[in-house]
Amino acid sequence: SQTIHQWPATLVQPVGSPLSLECTVEGTSNPNLYWYRQAAGRGLQLLFYSVGIGQISSEVPQNLSASRPQDRQFILSSKKLLLSDSGFYLCAWSRRVGSNQPQHFGDGTRLSIL
Amino acid sequence: AQSVTQPDIHITVSEGASLELRCNYSYGATPYLFWYVQSPGQGLQLLLKYFSGDTLVQGIKGFEAEFKRSQSSFNLRKPSVHWSDAAEYFCAGIYSSASKIIFGSGTRLSIRP
Numbered sequence: 001s002q003t004i005h006q007w008p009a010t011l012v013q014p015v016g017s018p019l020s021l022e023c024t025v026e027g028t029s030n031p032n033l034y035w036y037r038q039a040a041g042r043g044l045q046l047l048f049y050s051v052g053i054g055q056i057s058s059e060v061p062q063n064l065s066a067s068r069p070q071d072r073q074f075i076l077s078s079k080k081l082l083l084s085d086s087g088f089y090l091c092a093w094s095r096r097v098g099s100n101q102p103q104h105f106g107d108g109t110r111l112s113i114l
Numbered sequence: 115a116q117s118v119t120q121p122d123i124h125i126t127v128s129e130g131a132s133l134e135l136r137c138n139y140s141y142g143a144t145p146y147l148f149w150y151v152q153s154p155g156q157g158l159q160l161l162l163k164y165f166s167g168d169t170l171v172q173g174i175k176g177f178e179a180e181f182k183r184s185q186s187s188f189n190l191r192k193p194s195v196h197w198s199d200a201a202e203y204f205c206a207g208i209y210s211s212a213s214k215i216i217f218g219s220g221t222r223l224s225i226r227p
Contacts, residue, residue, distance in 0.1 A: 006157075042219075043204070043217055043218070043219040043220050044158075044204070044217045046214070049214075088155075090157055090158070092157075092158075094215075099146075099208060099210050100146040100165055100208055100210075101208075102148050102160050102163055102215075103158075103215055104160065105150075105157035105158040105159070106157050107156055107157045108155070108156065108157050110155065
């Protein structure tokens with residue numbers, strides 16, 4: 001069966017510090033990968049998605065970047081965090097075959113910026 | 115524009131009562147439809163999905179959803195809710211022309227003892 005792991009589960013960072021959140025998927029190959037942010041009491045905002053190694057599409061211009069160094073690894077980064085980067089970050093994967101594939105989510109990372 | 119709408123931001127029901135959460139998709143081509151549940155501090159878990167065929171879809175945890183083309187709706191139901199069902203519920207759709215999943219804004223479900 002497929003599993004998705006995100007870490008860390010929680011993170012407290014000062015403003016201006018760098019960020020690296022990691023997501024890995026097991027039990028499948030060539031997945032589509034996604035990063036979402038969920039602000040408190042709000043819905044999901046798609047940040048980045050990737051259909052393959054080194055292929056990243058950005059949905060919202062912002063202070064964040066994403067990379068996919070390996071097929072099942074997706075990293076969310078920032079060089080300098082802003083207060084507005086606080087939120088709940090979710091990684092997700094879906095099968096690449098077909099256009100009707102649901103997304104499967106990790107447990108998320110709670111990021112607090114001080 | 116393609117959209118998925120959840121009209122209810124917050125719903126409270128009594129434990130043991132029936133539940134219906136509303137979801138509407140924008141008129142036009144029928145998307146593939148999903149319901150997810152998110153417990154506090156957790157990721158989203160897929161409850162059920164509808165692609166085509168039988169309009170009543172069974173999911174996990176005793177949930178079901180009914181697709182109604184005439185109403186552009188895909189409402190989630192449960193005959194008798196349990197306190198553990200308190201969570202945020204998201205409806206979502208994939209339009210083949212967009213190939214991206216579109217999430218509703220979510221409905222928070224509270225359970226009254």
